Amino acid sequence: MPNEESKKKDMADMVFIASMNEDLLHKILSRLPAKSFAFASCVNRSWNIVCNRILSRPKMTSAFSRNPDQLRGGEEVLDKILSEPIRPEFVIANITCGNMDGILRLITKRVGSRVPIIVSLVAGILGKEVCNDKAGEVKQGDTSFAILLTIGYLPGMKVDVIPVTQAIGESEATIGDKFVMDIRNFVSVVSDHAAPACLILFGEDTHATEPIIRKLDYVMPAETIIVGDQKGEFLHKRAKESRNVELYKDNSKVLAGLIFARDRHKPIPEAGRIQFHTAISRGMSSIDLRYKVANAISLPIWPCTLLTAKRRGEAEVRNGEQILDDIENLLGNNISELDPYIIGVVKRRKYSVGLEKKPKIMASLVFHQITGADEQYLSVSGAGIKTGDYFQVYSPDLKVAEASLNAVSSQLKTLKSKPNKQELVGGFVFASRERGDSFFGRPNAESSPFLENFPELPFGGIFCDGEIGRSLFVEEGEEKEETSNRRCLHLVSSVYLMVSFTFS
Structure with missing residues (x-):
């Protein structure tokens, strides 16, 4: 049994904690890992207010591990990202080989069943390494296993995964229309806007993906950002699903889209606005x-x-x-x-x-x-x-790629120097597997726009067999007239996604 003196000491400690001013409490709570932070937010009303204030700022963070043990590598990146306060609203996990289902189960166990998740098998990853925060890249074959994890919290956004499946004999036009309508229905339920702010797509290596992506390019307004990886393998889990949902017999996976819509029910606590930006580094002439x-x-x-x-x-x-x-x-x-x-x-x-x-x-x-x-x-x-x-x-063309990469860096520099108060929250790269260290002949070329302008930013990226990124280009047509054509699918390019928070 505790003696009277220890009881008095415990009581004094509680009084001290309760009397802490908000600035000191803010500093202490902001250093807690995500799980402890969640518990702290339930202590009392004043602590909850401070915790909500800390989480009013958007956050998107990435880390990768080269650990050849899949389970330990997954735990390493989860421990790294969840070592700071964050309320996961979406998770993207990219692996170079291994068991996607095992990674999906591991992530669901750590972040909960209410979070939408996409796990994909990719040609390579890039970003900052979990053990030393140094930039690097890994391609298939460089190591037995590597994993990149990206977790985001974007207040004011509603996020979920919408999948595309195809039954035997079902046309691309039919499933493309259904995908568009599913997106529109999701947005109409959660948002006052007619279209999503951003779509991040992960596709299977099938001929059905191209016409669907081009239909999205046709349907979505110009302000909707569309990026992603056209050809690969993926698993997904929608919000509030406890696990990956099995397909019906004879159905095949085609696409999964991570949909970001402005949430009418949860406006950003602070005056401001989440914005998505893209830039494309081309690599061909x-x-x-x-x-x-x-x-x-x-x-x-x-x-x-x-x-x-x-x-x-x-x-x-x-x-x-x-x-x-x-x-x-x-x-x-x-x-x-x-x-x-x-x-x-x-x-x-x-x-x-x-x-x-x-x-x-x-x-x-x-x-x-x-x-x-x-x-x-x-x-x-x-x-x-x-x-x-x-x-x-x-x-x-290496010269074109170098010049285009410099143009992307300049675009990020402009974003950084805008007169209004703007903060870059996170970044992600969809780079061609033809590019990387071997293409440029120097390390971290694909990462250089982030490293040069936002060296502290915890960005991530993957190497793809087909990069998705919306753009419009003008070239000489058959009758020597300038005609405008859409370009949403790329090769030997890198598509950069930037997420910023602009204060009013």
């Missing part, structure tokens, strides 16, 4: 070779397309070897895995959603990598190319 597709055969199982084409101004139909000879004669080098050739196809398609009576035409530039050639056809990755489409040849 066009070659003066323009063609019109004479015949296209889609093989959706791969997926790939076999095609023949006519050069602009010529009547002769050229086979695959002849088209490849055109490229090599102009450039004077051979195609290889390290220096892929790419065609940019302008796809003019009609789009409509739901009960829209009059479809509208939108022109999109979509990149397809050349994978082979023979005496009959040129083989390119991906589907959706039609007879009559125009295309131009592109090639990776």
Whole structure:
């Protein structure tokens, strides 16, 4: 039994804590790990007020681990991010190999079942390492396992995962319309706005993703940010689901979108506004070779397309070897895995959603990598190319990439120096697997825009097989007129997502 003296000491300690001024209490509570912080917020009303004030500021933080043990690596990044006060509203976990379901279960156990989660298998990761906070990157094959974890808390936003599944025989148009309507329904329930502020997409390696993403580009207003990874593998868990939901028999995964909508029920406590920004570092230059597709055969199982084409101004139909000879004669080098050739196809398609009576035409530039050639056809990755489409040849270009990367850094510098009080909350990069240290010949090139302008920012990123990022570009058309085309799918590029908090 405690003696009278110890009781008096405990009572004195409690009186001291209760009499603490708010500034001192704020400093103490803000240093607690997330779990202890959550308990502290329940102590009494005054503590809850201080805790809510601490959490009124948005937060988005990332860390990665190279630990070859999957469970320990997952615990390391969770311990790192949850070592400070944060109220998880969404989680993105990216791994280079291993068991996605195990990572999903681990995260759900630590952050709770009410948090939307996406786990994806990617070609590589970049960011700041959990053990030393130094920037680095890891690609598949560099180590047996690596994991990047990103957790965000964005007050004033409602976040959830909306998936896209496809049944056997179901068309891309049908599932694309359903995805658009699911997004609209979610936004209408939680927000006073007509469209989400941001979509972060993770796709499976299937031909169904491209037309759906292009439909989103058509439907969503210009202010909606769309970024992501087109081709990979993923698992997802929606808010309030205890675990990943099993698919119906014969259904296949296509996409999962992390949807950010402005929440009508939970405005930001402090005067201010969450904003999303994008910047794109391109890595290709066009070659003066323009063609019109004479015949296209889609093989959706791969997926790939076999095609023949006519050069602009010529009547002769050229086979695959002849088209490849055109490229090599102009450039004077051979195609290889390290220096892929790419065609940019302008796809003019009609789009409509739901009960829209009059479809509208939108022109999109979509990149397809050349994978082979023979005496009959040129083989390119991906589907959706039609007879009559125009295309131009592109090639990776380090000079273009360096100049474009500097432009992204300048864009972040401008964001940093805006006269209104603006704070960068977090950043994420979707980079082509063709890029990285080996492409630039120096370390942390993809990270340099963040490191140069916001060295303390805990950013993250992944290497993709198809980067998603909205943009509009202008180039010379067939009749030498400038025509505007949409570009949402990229190759040999890096798409930067920045989240900022602007004070009124």
